[in-house]
Amino acid sequence: MRLRQKPRAALAYLALIVPSALILVGFLWLFITSFSIRTEGLRSLGWTLSNWSFLWKSPFGPQYPSIWWVTLNTLVMSLIMTLIVVVVSSMTAYALSRMKFTGRKSFLSLTLILHAFPSVTLLIPIYFVLIWVSKIPVIGRGVPLLGGLGYNTIGGVALVMVAFQLPFGIWVMKGFFDNISWDMERSALIDGASRFRVWWEIMMPNIKPGIAALSIFSFITGWNAYLIPLTFTAGRAGKSAVLSLYLQNFISESVMTEWNAVAAVGLFQLIPVVIFFLFTQQMLLNIYGGGKKGGV
């Protein structure tokens, strides 16, 4: 028995280690390349720090915002988006997990099916919607900080990204609510607390791991977002650019692309997320609400 099992285990380990090594080598190359003039295989053909010079001086001239400004933009956008995703998904998931109402089942299957819609092809219709929203007074254009919720505003971009993140968020949060025993909630309700208060004061503190996990996922999605900010921020790419758009400035078919600088900027974009992940990995691992059934 034991003897027969060994090759199987060895094979499994091999199947894990070989592809893992491939990733490791790839990222090693990325790292080496960002400090090199050119590379051949994993060998640097000359070391340099110049690829990282974007950190202290804009490589594109004074007309361009500095990398730190862009980073701040990206941070603000990702945080706004994360906040909305968490609040909205947990509200929805709470209702789906704890309340009976007409259309509950269809709503659940719908959120899953929504995922079947390729975001890219909805871009033009979403543009029409954003234009309509723009025309609503105050909300459309006049919100401070966000600029509004319409076309060409940070708020609008964040909102669209929220929409694409919601199906996943709702399902994850529902799994967590499903696994909380309802005794606690019931006694609060009996004491006369409103459903809203119960959700906010009793349920939310109990699903902290779920909130953390979803926050991390949403934040990473926002941090790396490219297509949506690109499409819905006309001509503001220079000023309210996010990191992915900034990176695009280095790449071009028609003129020399500084691939080594691209590697450096890419790593710069990656590092905060990796650090973030190292601190939160335990929470991320809790994304599954547990239990045998009804999870996620």
Add this chain to the structure above:
Amino acid sequence: MKKLRIRSRIVVVALTVGLLLIGGAISYAQETETITITVRARAKPPMENWRGDNFLLAAEELNADLKTAGDPRRVEIELIQDNMEWGPFLSEFVLGYGAGEAPDIWLTGHEYIGAQAEAGRIIALSEMLKEFPTFNLIIDGLWNSTSYKGKIWGIPQDAEARPLYFNKALLKKLGWSNTEIAALPGKIEKGEFTLYDMLETAKEAAATGVVEIGNGFWTRPKNGPDFTAFYYAFGGETIDSFTGKLVFDRAAGLKYYKFFYDAAQTYGSMGCLGLDWSGAWHPGVSGSKVLFWIGGTWQWAEWAEKFLKEQGGESYMWENFGFGLIPAAEKGGKPNTLTHPMAFLISSQSKYPDLALALIAKVTNYGPNTRHAIASTHLGILKDQTEYKFYKGSRLLSETLYMLDYTTFMPNNPYWGPYSTITYEALAATVGGDFTPQEAVDFVVDGLQRELGDKVIIR
């Protein structure tokens, strides 16, 4: 009654005085009225930054002019310049226009003029141009690229040439003497060295092992304007001058596809399609693995600084690489090249098109244009620019400017996109051996008719 009349007179007088006062106040305020002109450009920073940055200097000049002329307006530039891809850059303008937020000046590839003019998003400039003599400096042929349906819609901003490069060291290995090599560009220009002569040379190089099979002659690895130049070389036309519709010429198309079919199947060439630009294509041509290739003048600096720096950069390249026009199809025919000029367009949402055009006039001059040309290795667009002191400083730009006399353009037609995609698909299949030349032509005719219907004329 009388009293009333008097009173009403007083009211009228008071109103008039009031209005005059307000009017005066307004006109006083207008003396310092600042108008923001938005300029949207696509530029690879920092080399191409002058595309937009020139406007910042031009605004100062224009404001001084306005002051002298007693015009109460002053301009301020809002410059939006980045390096997104062409597709998003184009849809950004169209979507922004839909939201009422189009820029005043939009710098883009000339081939978009047809679509934008047709949709009414840009204004025709033919009449307004006459007020600015500086536009007469632009090389006459370039205006063809910005004309659509008999009007001029844009001002050329820069140009480039797409020469046929050849590797001198490899030609020497084939037994060519230095004089023969030096005479090659001249022979091409006179039509003595044709496309098939080139393929014969490529075949010999592949057969003798000077280059690997497939590396005799290369084009760019993906769809792009270069291929159209070959179609023109075989006598093809892309646009019907009478109706403005797209044209596909079967006879020329057959020769065009046969050329690439032969190149791949019998002449040891065209092993380039599908290659990655920086991973394989640039290393291939700059690493002396390819005998002939079509490239752009703007790539010269890339090879010098990126791929051949250790070998000595530009001086190594002058020794080893040469360039000429794209050869003629037949002996005595006319060689060509293709230019894809960028052009300034003015949005029909611009409230001050006159100021926008005045700004464009300021940047269309030897100083600003050469600044951009040198920094970005683009060709100048002005007459006698080779005589201009700073332009002279670049050997490559000076030695290739003559190519603009032989240049062709892509057509300004809104449906060029699908046309180009279909013709390229057939080309890729021909090179890959999936299509014979005749099958390629049939595929193109069928595809064009299906996708474009009566918007295309098949000859």
Add this chain to the structure above:
Amino acid sequence: MKRKKQSEEGGISPLSTFLKAKKWSFSRLQGRLAPYTFLAPALIVITLFFFIPLVIVFILSFTKLDITNFGILEWWRPANWSLDNYVKIFTNRFFPRILGNTLVYVALTLAFFNVGMALLIALITTHINRRVGFAFRALWLLPRITPVVVYIMMWKALAGPAPMGIINNYLLGPLGIGSGEYLLNTSPWVFVILVNGFIGASFGMILFSSAIEAIPKEYSTASKVDGATTWQTIRYIVLPMIKWPFLFVTTYQTLSLLTSFEQIMLLTDGGPGLYQTEVWALTAYHRALTSYFGNIQWGYGSAWAVVLVVIGIIMAIIYLRVFKFGELVQEPKIDRL
């Protein structure tokens, strides 16, 4: 509960009973509306950015909206609708190839990576030293959190021709396989699947490992005491316990893969041969949004998208049936008190 009891016991005075009953029915109405107040934000966002766009996309797919007539064509008028776009799609001679590519791509990537590899990593990393297991999972998360452009650049370096390419240089070269060609040209499909699979695996990996971690330790301890091998423990204890995440990952990732195109676009852009690695979503993107010359045909692109959505919905419905979705969403226990 309390209140209800009181009113049932009631009988203090007719008036107060009446008032209480009034209040009760109001709170009952409130109770009935409560779910919808909780759903409202999501409903608004989903309506604005999913349902309305969806209807528009469907309408657009019958129109000829493109870059030239945008803002001019009244696409909402039935007079401008026709089936032309769909005819064009189904008469396109590359249509079978693109469909085939899509199915192969989704099936292989899903089987080998998004589910297969994910399960393998989750099982191994939860059964070995915690720190090592964590290191492996962190490594596998990297592809997902790396900017796509940079990630693809890394793969191009791996696949590059000798002497630049890493695989050629250190693996195939020494083994004497191939002649150092650009591997993306010689075997594009292998890389399309690897590139997407390495990103996709992390999703299942996280869900699976957290589900495995959530299994009470007594279960596996008990089975070990009974003398079961690790394999048997996995087969009979672990796998049945993670049935739901397994089904969820399969469904969710099938749909994700169907609609994904960005990595393929940056890697091969459908090449190197004619439509060799072009998948449906990429075609929709090519037609609708971009190409070298701004080949922007929104109407035609929408038609491609609508067909894809139909395929996606059919698959989703099949999955929901097969996986007995009804059980998954059993009625909540707490609603009425």
